[in-house]
Amino acid sequence: MHLGVQFEREIFEQPKVLEDLLAQGSDGARAVAAEIRRFSPEVVLIAARGSSDNAARYAQYLFGAHNRLVVALGVPSLFTLYERPPRLERALVIGVSQSGQSPDIVAVVDEARRQGGLTLALTNDTTSPLATRAAHVLPLRAGVEQAVAATKTYSAELFLISMLSAALEDDPARWQELEATPATVQRAIDLNRDLSQLAEHYREARHFVVLARGFNYATAFEIALKMKETSYRVAEPYSIADLLHGPVAMIDRGFPALLIAPSGKTSEDARAVLANLRARGARIIAMSDDTELLGGVEDSLALPPAVPEWLSPLSSIVPGQLLALALARASGFDPDSPRGLSKVTLTL
């Protein structure tokens, strides 16, 4: 059990990281929200890579659903390779990066600031190029992350995004829900602490699909990324709706499918795709707080009950992180230092 010691420790640290972030970061989130309201952006552009890009995907749904903002993701190459950036005078541009180092993300923020857009950095390093170039910074306050595969910094990014959204809405009920989140994440850890037996069933599995919809579309991407980084599995994330527009054809008997299905507006879709996958003979791992849904599948991952849907990505990422850890250990890989990866990746 010496594999993934740091990775596991950092997964377990998440409730404390979120608790501290709420205590120390909420004033900052409110101050930035006031700036955003004053600026009144026509669009939000978020530049990020890897896990941070998955957090950005959460922002795309949350800022849309709760703050009525149109959120565009990505396209750093327009700023770097092509040097043909879009107009950003009326945009809120957010760079999200644990290290704050990647030159392509910094380039997007630099250009937005030059054009008069409103710029914000979410980063764990307040001395990084990204933090010093953006007009505003919200620090992740997650402490040093030792494992190469991100866990607590991803959760901190999600939580800062949810705090920023709540501050933009200025609804006290949302803040109460935020306050309950660290305990919910702890519950998700307790429910899935040891997945070694489940992982044994997938020791030989080389590929997976990871399915979700809505707020947890981000979770599907992040779990798939953890499985790739730490367990070298070919894990592909899909929106349930997108899967049905073609890719479902590749699902055959025994194909492993992880379905992220917390109770909420996406439940009906989850049930429908579950029936479709079952008819194709897929081997299903279902993640839910709905015991009825979990009852009929081969393998299940339990989620804490009664979590507001908009905050469910903070708890539903946890069983995925722990599954990636268990798969890596079952295969003899070390998630603390995956082959050929380093903690900071610089791309242009």
Place this chain on the structure above:
Amino acid sequence: MHLGVQFEREIFEQPKVLEDLLAQGSDGARAVAAEIRRFSPEVVLIAARGSSDNAARYAQYLFGAHNRLVVALGVPSLFTLYERPPRLERALVIGVSQSGQSPDIVAVVDEARRQGGLTLALTNDTTSPLATRAAHVLPLRAGVEQAVAATKTYSAELFLISMLSAALEDDPARWQELEATPATVQRAIDLNRDLSQLAEHYREARHFVVLARGFNYATAFEIALKMKETSYRVAEPYSIADLLHGPVAMIDRGFPALLIAPSGKTSEDARAVLANLRARGARIIAMSDDTELLGGVEDSLALPPAVPEWLSPLSSIVPGQLLALALARASGFDPDSPRGLSKVTLTL
């Protein structure tokens, strides 16, 4: 060779489809461009699924690089499941769908129109719900597409997007480049007409990564989708930069990697990732017009030379379609009617 007869025929029809579209569709593209200039959108939101969503990804890069527009993709669930749509009064909202039937795409256009946004449909069926609900329609004019997996309608979507971009720029040089495109696509067909020998090398390959960057990021998505739909391979598309932020860890000896590398601004990135993949022992299929780059790889797909980078996705999709066809035939699958798929997919 009775497998995929319609699929193959529709691939071969593409030069003619593009030629007709240019002749019959350019006035329409110019008229819609004039409306867009008058409206002067702050952001473009594109709603699409499957192959059409891949065409939307091309628009994200092209409208950004040539028209300085910020393009956001997707999130139909905000309109349908969550019923919390973002503000769209200042948005150009484009629904892209071969059939024009999927209720989620129609819902996005309906809501945008209700809010006073500018709406546009790109569809092959001008009597479809999508066409009748959008304020403006640009027909694909591709004729009936028989094969379930889209080919000529995808190309028509790309070409309409490139015509619309050229009309927004109003630059005669761009129109000259558009006029050369049908012949270029024909050349791409001629260079890759029979890939059965190459496909034999990958008869047992269950998974692939498909890599590109910039304008051809869309091509990576569309080729991966064709491989899933027609050959049931687990093919995952990546931006070269995103691959390096984690997923590259899963690439080991013999892992099949298709690298889309037409000459242009992304060439340096392509060479760098090629060296990285080679060091990991990946089995590489390179697609390029650069004979030096093709010289050092296991398998190659030739592209026509001297194609302007912004139009290269129209020719680089072709070898990918033909590779998907050859893989399907090598495995005894019928790309005309993939298992469990129908031509029209309705999602909410």
